[in-house]
């Protein structure tokens with residue numbers, strides 16, 4: 001077994017939190033984006049976060065959130081990290097880190113080689129990077145679409161911050177994704193669901209077991 005750290009995103013029921021804890025997830029994500037089928041209110045997330053064991057880091061995912069939303073989320077939910085999953089600028093990342101005193105993970109969408117310089121840019125201001133597939137033009141959601149990118153684009157590349165691989169990961173392909181990219185952390189949402197927004201405990205366990213199964217080449 002390796003020491004890959006897994007984030008399960010889009011938790012909305014107590015049994016999802018229990019499944020993550022049972023299977024050994026390192027992070028659990030709550031989505032504060034109304035268009036998402038996984039969206040929760042700050043009060044719902046608070047109740048879920050209070051159920052989480054100490055070892056499960058609680059992450060709030062927001063998309064181009066203003067201070068009013070972030071104030072409400074951070075005042076209500078006990079959190080370990082903020083995930084900015086919209087088109088937040090490097091300046092906004094810096095502002096959010098300073099205002100809330102929480103580590104910030106910035107999601108960057110990748111489709112082609114041209115998207116890679118943004119990773120270096122955000123590595124200068126964020127605590128962690130989340131490397132996700134770039135959504136199709138006009139997509140309703142900027143993430144959580146079950147869409148992968150070409151993992152060869154980041155094979156062998158490194159950044160001066162911890163980073164997570166995301167986008168279209170499933171129990172079936174996560175081992176291959178880790179082998180190709182050398183990721184030490186992976187993030188999944190729709191790949192461990194039985195229907196949009198409905199997490200499946202069996203798929204969560206299968207995903208984490210598959211992610212942790214092989215020795216990881218640190219490229």
Ligand SMILES: O=C(O)c1ccccc1N[C@@H]1O[C@H](COP(=O)(O)O)[C@@H](O)[C@H]1O
Pocket residue numbers: 009010029031033036037038061063085132141142143144145146147166167168169187188189190191
């Ligand atoms: O999960 C969502 O609903 C979501 C909504 C808005 C922005 C991001 C969202 N999810 C994040 O996207 C990645 C990839 O999702 P998937 O595994 O391809 O379905 C996921 O890990 C979340 O961090």
